[in-house]
Amino acid sequence: MSTKSLIAASLISAFAMAGAAQAADDMMKKPVTAAQMKGMEKCYGVAKAHENDCKAGPGTTCAGTSKTDYQGSAWSLVKKGTCASIKTPDGMGSLTPKSA
Numbered sequence: 001m002s003t004k005s006l007i008a009a010s011l012i013s014a015f016a017m018a019g020a021a022q023a024a025d026d027m028m029k030k031p032v033t034a035a036q037m038k039g040m041e042k043c044y045g046v047a048k049a050h051e052n053d054c055k056a057g058p059g060t061t062c063a064g065t066s067k068t069d070y071q072g073s074a075w076s077l078v079k080k081g082t083c084a085s086i087k088t089p090d091g092m093g094s095l096t097p098k099s100a
Contacts, residue, residue, distance in 0.1 A: 072098025
């Protein structure tokens with residue numbers, strides 16, 4: 001392989017790795033702020049895996065750490081007054097943690 005080809009391959013690899021790192025950063029959820037809570041409520045059991053806003057039960061830290069879809073111990077913010085009307089394959093959303 002020529003020097004130019006090696007340099008081009010290295011640059012392509014570097015850009016691909018940088019893009020993957022940025023995508024991973026974009027996917028990591030940040031903890032919910034007080035401002036985000038205004039007009040919202042915590043709704044348990046409605047988040048897809050790794051898409052919860054916070055609290056995901058024992059052995060987890062916070063946002064984005066739920067292990068399964070609709071995990072009952074994980075919550076997401078929803079518009080106040082709507083949680084109990086959110087239907088999932090595992091039942092309705094709940095204002096309190098749901099047991100497994």
